[in-house]
Amino acid sequence: MVDILHRVGVRTTTPEKVYDALTTVEGLARWWTDDTKGNGDVGGVLEFRFPAGGFDMEVVELRPSERVAWRVVDGPEEWIGTTIDWDLRQDGDYTIVLFKHQGWKEPVEFMHHCSTKWGSFLMSLKSLVETGEGAPSPRDVRISDWH
Amino acid sequence: MVDILHRVGVRTTTPEKVYDALTTVEGLARWWTDDTKGNGDVGGVLEFRFPAGGFDMEVVELRPSERVAWRVVDGPEEWIGTTIDWDLRQDGDYTIVLFKHQGWKEPVEFMHHCSTKWGSFLMSLKSLVETGEGAPSPRDVRISDWH
Numbered sequence: 505m506v507d508i509l510h511r512v513g514v515r516t517t518t519p520e521k522v523y524d525a526l527t528t529v530e531g532l533a534r535w536w537t538d539d540t541k542g543n544g545d546v547g548g549v550l551e552f553r554f555p556a557g558g559f560d561m562e563v564v565e566l567r568p569s570e571r572v573a574w575r576v577v578d579g580p581e582e583w584i585g586t587t588i589d590w591d592l593r594q595d596g597d598y599t600i601v602l603f604k605h606q607g608w609k610e611p612v613e614f615m616h617h618c619s620t621k622w623g624s625f626l627m628s629l630k631s632l633v634e635t636g637e638g639a640p641s642p643r644d645v646r647i648s649d650w651h
Numbered sequence: 652m653v654d655i656l657h658r659v660g661v662r663t664t665t666p667e668k669v670y671d672a673l674t675t676v677e678g679l680a681r682w683w684t685d686d687t688k689g690n691g692d693v694g695g696v697l698e699f700r701f702p703a704g705g706f707d708m709e710v711v712e713l714r715p716s717e718r719v720a721w722r723v724v725d726g727p728e729e730w731i732g733t734t735i736d737w738d739l740r741q742d743g744d745y746t747i748v749l750f751k752h753q754g755w756k757e758p759v760e761f762m763h764h765c766s767t768k769w770g771s772f773l774m775s776l777k778s779l780v781e782t783g784e785g786a787p788s789p790r791d792v793r794i795s796d797w798h
Binding site for chain 2: 506509510512513596604611613615616617624626630649650
């Protein structure tokens with residue numbers, strides 16, 4: 505079992521804006537992918553689409569301004585059944601975002617790629633909250649021919 | 652045991668430039684940190700310094716255009732004894748860089764931070780080879796008050 509872990513600090517006075525960007529279709533569309541649909545309530549399914557495919561996430565847990573947890577219910581085979589946790593806390597001028605994508609069966613090459621992409625999308629989330637402008641797909645940073 | 656894994660594709664016709672950027676003091680200084688010194692031969696120690704501290708890496712293995720391996724011999728306690736592997740291969744228009752920072756004892760919060768920073772420095776390496784311009788420390792992308 506291997507995990508993708510990341511941490512960024514978003515310069516903002518409360519975790520509220522980060523929480524909104526993780527829990528509303530409008531917010532998610534502004535840093536991860538333009539093509540976001542679905543229901544962000546607990547038990548709902550969020551549908552994220554990219555030029556090369558997509559992911560369906562069931563919303564497993566929501567604790568306002570503290571925690572968001574998803575389970576992947578559809579997408580690439582390696583992703584199905586994995587979980588994605590977002591833990592937020594305020595630390596001075598920053599909302600600290602701790603990110604975990606857990607439950608990968610094997611550290612396949614695709615997992616290495618997803619780790620780098622998640623890091624890059626976290627920078628997009630940070631930028632969205634700090635400047636009002638993210639870099640969601642299809643305007644995301646391409647890191648290889650896998651996008 | 653938990654690992655930091657990343658993958659980027661560098662648009663270039665052979666792995667040579669990436670290999671040079673990973674094995675020469677001049678190359679390393681142009682994407683990781685300006686303040687790079689030491690000996691990049693097998694058995695030598697490379698010294699990387701940042702405003703907040705630094706790392707000493709023993710060069711464990713060099714296979715031209717294929718593989719570079721380091722072992723951390725000095726730096727933050729969590730890093731000491733960990734290993735960093737760079738595997739390169741040419742795939743069409745890209746040199747694929749597979750990165751592994753292995754041997755972390757615990758998935759501490761600092762490890763999450765280092766994972767995101769490594770992703771960002773890999774983008775700096777990619778940019779250096781593709782455009783001639785990297786973003787080494789102290790001109791690196793700050794991701795929190797941990798830098």
